[in-house]
Amino acid sequence: MRSAGDRFPDDRWSGGTGGPAEEIEMGALPKQKISRRRRGNRRRLHFIPDLNLVPCRSCGEKKLSHHVCPTCGVYRGRQVIQIQARRKAE
Numbered sequence: 001m002r003s004a005g006d007r008f009p010d011d012r013w014s015g016g017t018g019g020p021a022e023e024i025e026m027g028a029l030p031k032q033k034i035s036r037r038r039r040g041n042r043r044r045l046h047f048i049p050d051l052n053l054v055p056c057r058s059c060g061e062k063k064l065s066h067h068v069c070p071t072c073g074v075y076r077g078r079q080v081i082q083i084q085a086r087r088k089a090e
């Protein structure tokens with residue numbers, strides 16, 4: 001049985017000089033090297049971007065801007081949600 005290369009009858013690689021000495025079965029390979037720029041551009045979303053954290057005006061804890069503070073429950077100087085005391089069991 002002949003190899004998959006037979007699908008392409010062009011036998012410029014067989015025999016003669018300059019071509020590969022023997023046929024080697026290769027797996028799928030990328031055609032070109034990915035430049036550092038393209039590689040980094042692709043990987044730029046592999047990590048969670050920095051959150052826009054600002055100090056809470058009420059308790060000073062870091063919180064998301066334009067969001068209710070998860071530590072004290074205050075938003076724009078108003079108590080919006082009641083924060084339950086931390087469970088001591090954990």
Ligand SMILES: [Zn+2]
Nearest residue numbers: 056059069072
């Ligand atoms: Zn707070």
